Amino acid sequence: GENVEQHPSTLSVQEGDSAVIKCTYSDSASNYFPWYKQELGKGPQLIIDIRSNVGEKKDQRIAVTLNKTAKHFSLHITETQPEDSAVYFCAAISSGSARQLTFGSGTQLTVLP
Amino acid sequence: DAGITQSPRYKITETGRQVTLMCHQTWSHSYMFWYRQDLGHGLRLIYYSAAADITDKGEVPDGYVVSRSKTENFPLTLESATRSQTSVYFCASSPRDSAGNTIYFGEGSWLTVV
Numbered sequence: 001g002e003n004v005e006q007h008p009s010t011l012s013v014q015e016g017d018s019a020v021i022k023c024t025y026s027d028s029a030s031n032y033f034p035w036y037k038q039e040l041g042k043g044p045q046l047i048i049d050i051r052s053n054v055g056e057k058k059d060q061r062i063a064v065t066l067n068k069t070a071k072h073f074s075l076h077i078t079e080t081q082p083e084d085s086a087v088y089f090c091a092a093i094s095s096g097s098a099r100q101l102t103f104g105s106g107t108q109l110t111v112l113p
Numbered sequence: 114d115a116g117i118t119q120s121p122r123y124k125i126t127e128t129g130r131q132v133t134l135m136c137h138q139t140w141s142h143s144y145m146f147w148y149r150q151d152l153g154h155g156l157r158l159i160y161y162s163a164a165a166d167i168t169d170k171g172e173v174p175d176g177y178v179v180s181r182s183k184t185e186n187f188p189l190t191l192e193s194a195t196r197s198q199t200s201v202y203f204c205a206s207s208p209r210d211s212a213g214n215t216i217y218f219g220e221g222s223w224l225t226v227v
Binding site: 034043049102105 | 117148153156157158161171172205215218219221
């Protein structure tokens with residue numbers, strides 16, 4: 001099955017700086033890579049996703065890049081704000097019959113004012 | 114727009130007891146999922162369902178039972194709770210399978226087994 005590794009586990013940045021979270025996956029057949037944001041006491045929410053036929057996708061201050069050859073993808077948040085503080089999860093679809101998401105272990109992002 | 118509701122939100126139970134976590138969605142989504150979230154492990158899939166009366170095991174199904182007699186409900190039962198099942202449980206739904214479709218999560222059920 002799919003294995004997704006996520007780094008770093010914790011990340012602190014100053015407000016206004018950029019934050020980068022990286023994930024690697026094991027199954028070369030995986031073709032869908034979403035990122036979820038989880039605020040304290042709530043369930044995860046999708047913030048951006050990318051498919052394997054695209055190298056980069058942007059949505060305002062958030063971008064995701066995908067390197068299929070190296071089997072890694074990254075989340076980039078620019079001009080960070082205190083409300084960006086949360087746990088972020090990457091995920092990849094498994095290529096087996098189940099076709100379900102495998103999540104990374106999460107990154108606690110803290111934006112310092 | 115109620116979305117997904119989970120109950121109870123918080124539960125403390127004793128080892129060996131049966132516990133059922135309820136999940137209800139109002140969107141008529143075909144797919145429903147149960148995940149558990151533990152520090153250092155992220156979200157791990159327990160069971161999922163593609164439609165009423167169709168359920169499949171995920172990554173960590175042992176010790177859990179699910180059913181889906183109606184599209185909108187997907188209860189998760191711990192038949193004999195163990196301390197290792199202390200976790201936060203998230204129910205989720207999706208209009209189709211996970212391949213490219215947003216999964217919508219509930220707010221979680223915090224379960225402590227003592």
